[in-house]
Amino acid sequence: MPKTLNPNRVKIHRNYTVEEAASLLLVHKNTVRAWIKDGLPVCDERRPTLILGAQLRIYLQEKRQSRKCKCRIDEMYCMSCRSPKRPAGDIVELAQASVSANRLSGLCPTCGSLMNRFASDANLKRIKEKLDVCIPKSLQHINKSNPLVVNSDFS
Ligand SMILES: [Zn+2]
Structure with missing residues (x-):
């Protein structure tokens, strides 16, 4: 990720299309699509795909850190x-x-701070083998059987 990529450019109260996020952060839109595949959350059931600014900022901050310091699963x-x-x-x-x-999200065992990480479905499966993953009732209805089409260019 280039040094110029600054999470603070992202306005947390805005939504971005893939194209808008790409031009804001000076990256190719395929890069943004790769982030989505990698775990950047998007608003479901909407076309064009919308990325919440708050989520994008957290994602970029996390990406920046994990580049410095690779967390185990x-x-x-x-x-x-x-x-x-x-x-x-x-x-x-x-x-x-x-x-x-x-x-x-989880709590730091040392200082008690809230920690976040994004996980793809595949990674979530691996995490479940190592840790207890609590799923709040409010999220149990989520339908995962409808995979996101990331390459949505019209041909
Ligand atoms: Zn801590």
């Missing part, structure tokens, strides 16, 4: 301790789920 990055931590009690909660991605 059972770890999350603590912003306060500035290091990867296995969440307290080996418990994470599914904080948000969309068709394309999941956001997990």
Whole structure:
């Protein structure tokens, strides 16, 4: 990811299309699509695909950190301790789920800060083997059987 890629350019109260996010961050729109595949959440059931600014900013911040410091599958990055931590009690909660991605949160065992990480469905499966993943009732209805089409260019 280029050095110029600055999460603070993203306005958290705005939504962005793939094209808007790409031009804002000076990257190719295929790069943004790759982020979505990688776990950047999007608004479901809307075309064109919309990315929430708040989610995009968190995603970029996390990407920046994980480039510096690669978390293991059972770890999350603590912003306060500035290091990867296995969440307290080996418990994470599914904080948000969309068709394309999941956001997990857990508590730092050292300082008690809330830690976040994004996980694709595949990674979530691997995480479930290592940690207890709590899924709040409000998220249990999410229908995952409808995979997101990322390459939606009309041909
Ligand atoms: Zn910490």
